[in-house]
Amino acid sequence: MIDATLSTRASGMTLPIMPQSAALCYRFVQGQPKILLITTRKSGRWIIPKGWLIKGLSPSGTAQQEAWEEAGVRGTCNEVPLGQYFYQKRRAKKGDVVCAVDVFPLLVQSSASRFPECGQRQKCWVSPEKAxxxxxxxxLALLFRKLGPVTH
Incomplete structure (x- = not known):
């Protein structure tokens, strides 16, 4: 856990900040970038694969693992994050936190039809603007718009 807190504007509460890693999975179709979005398991909102840091893996390694588990894709993940975004996560038993999500570009090289969370999520490939x-x-929307050419 990052030793930090963040005040939320609406409530004035101070919440702990917890690090996460995300994979901005992309590929090129006819020279145009496409971004992979997945749905959350509970509400069905569109997001990118992300999760808590995994012990023994680097932040970019965590992003790669989340891409496999949540979306069934494998590829080359940049070691340098494209950027970061924050969101408030509600946790009934452990209390609310603010998640600081480092977003790592991942150039998708293969996609599987069977993967750990395949029956729990939908996925779609869309342009950065649609994403x-x-x-x-x-x-996060701003990061999609700034994807542009990313080198590995």
């Missing part, structure tokens, strides 16, 4: 319109986070 930006589908997600709830303005900061």
């Amino acid at each position: 930006a319109l589908r997600v709830n986070s303005p900061d």
Whole structure:
């Protein structure tokens, strides 16, 4: 856990900040970038694969693992994050936290039809602009728009 807190504007509460890693999975179709979105398991909102840091893996390694578990894709993940976004996560038993999500670009090289969470999520490939319109986070939407050419 990052030793930090963040005040939420609406409630004035101070919440702990917890790190997460996410994979911005992308590929090129006829020279145009496409971004992979997946749905959350509970509400069905569109997001990218992400999760808590995994012991023994680097942050980018965690992003790669989440991409496999949640979306069934494998590929080359950049070690340098494209950017970061924040969101408030509600946890009934452990209390609310603010998640600081480092987003790592992952160039998809293969996709499987069977993967750990295949029956729990939907996925779709869309343009960066459409991806930006589908997600709830303005900061994540901005990262989609700035994807551009990413080198590995």
